[in-house]
Amino acid sequence: MATAVVAAAYGGPEVLSVIATEVPSPGPGEVTIEVRASGVNPIDYKLYSGAFGSSPDNLPVRLGVEVAGVITAAGPDAAGPSGPLSVGDEVVAYPTNGGYATSVTVPAKVVVPKPAELSWEQASGLLAAGSTAVHAVAAAKVSSGDTVLVHGGSGAVGLLAVQLSLAAGARVVATASERNQALLREVGAVAVTYGPGLLDRVTQAAPSGVNAAIDAVGTDEAIDVSLAVVPESSRIVSINAFHRADTGIALIGGGPGADPGTEIRANAWRQLFPLAATGKLTLLPTKTYPLAEAAQAHIFLREGHPNGKLVLLPAQ
Structure with a gap:
């Protein structure tokens, strides 16, 4: 079982709740990641605000498009853009579905190695904004x-x-x-x-x-x-x-x-990670919240000008 944040209805941050959920075992070309940090992005609240539609068939909405963590299980033929993935690898995954969680199963094709020089918080908050900037x-x-x-x-x-x-x-x-x-x-x-x-x-x-x-x-x-x-x-x-x-x-x-810039965004990590790891990119400071306080993080984000990157920490 994992803990995850979902939107049970459409609306503001008040519709977010924390639930217990099963984590699917990874199938072919998939891995399961124990999440150490989840980046918070404007797309997350847009998904449940109704900006992209409000069909009840899509409820509850799972949130979280980028995570950093450790692989705990790998299905057959689990290989990412940099090669085969194994249990114990420290990785970053983007884009994901349901990254506001303690554990998540994702396609291996979106999983890349985490630079050792970056903290979990920094690594989890770089690719969504960074791929847009590269594009x-x-x-x-x-x-x-x-x-x-x-x-x-x-x-x-x-x-x-x-x-x-x-x-x-x-x-x-x-x-x-x-x-x-x-x-x-x-x-x-x-x-x-x-x-x-x-x-x-x-x-x-x-x-x-x-x-x-x-x-x-x-x-x-x-x-x-x-x-x-x-x-x-x-x-x-x-x-x-x-x-x-x-x-x-x-x-x-x-x-x-x-x-959409699909290809350039998928490969943006190849440019961003080396620059960030060597200190050639100045990254915004991170402001962290426990996973259970995702609603508070979203309230702060929607107020504008957070002066940093917001990150959820499942372990807190």
Whole structure:
């Protein structure tokens, strides 16, 4: 038996509950993972908020798309992208279904080795945001010599997109609230405050022009300013502004008409883990909650600006 968090109905965090559940034995191409940490992501609460539909046939909703843990059982032919998987391996799995649990059985194809240099908390919170950031930088065609505008540069996706763009040889101007701008400057970006007058601040920060933009917030302000400074609208990439599809910007992710980037996201760990393990990526600090307090974590996440990555720890 395992302990898991589910949404028994559609609504807010109050519908989350902790249940006891059987963990299926791994079949061919599957492994069972004893979960040490589960990343908390906006997609988790969207699944039970009704944003993706509210069919009662899908209840209860299992939550948790990324985990880090130890393999406790492996089915026949259990091999991940890096090779065969064995009991005792320390791993990260993304995307998963039902990762808010003490134990979960997942397809081996989504399981990769955990870098020893990363804590359980760090490892469990990197791939969902990181794969989006890798996809965004690739979709924006960021290359050496570019100037890139990143909206929401201090968030989970934005901070990684900033650093990946810098690693590609670009100059980065990134938006953030004043309290979060020091972090952007520390990693090498030019920080500007969002809000009224943003266009003027961006043009002052990038007098030679902007080649590409990555939007991690989805506001009209972000898109309008990007359209004003980026000559090619196809190099403006948004993970949220699906309502602005008619502007010619590139939409990525799971929204309507967006490019899912399945292959690049599945392989993002190959780029992210070496950089994180060697300290070449500054990761957001983690704020942890016991598994039983998943609702409190979701309340905090929905309030916005958590200033870090939220992680559930089943052992607490």
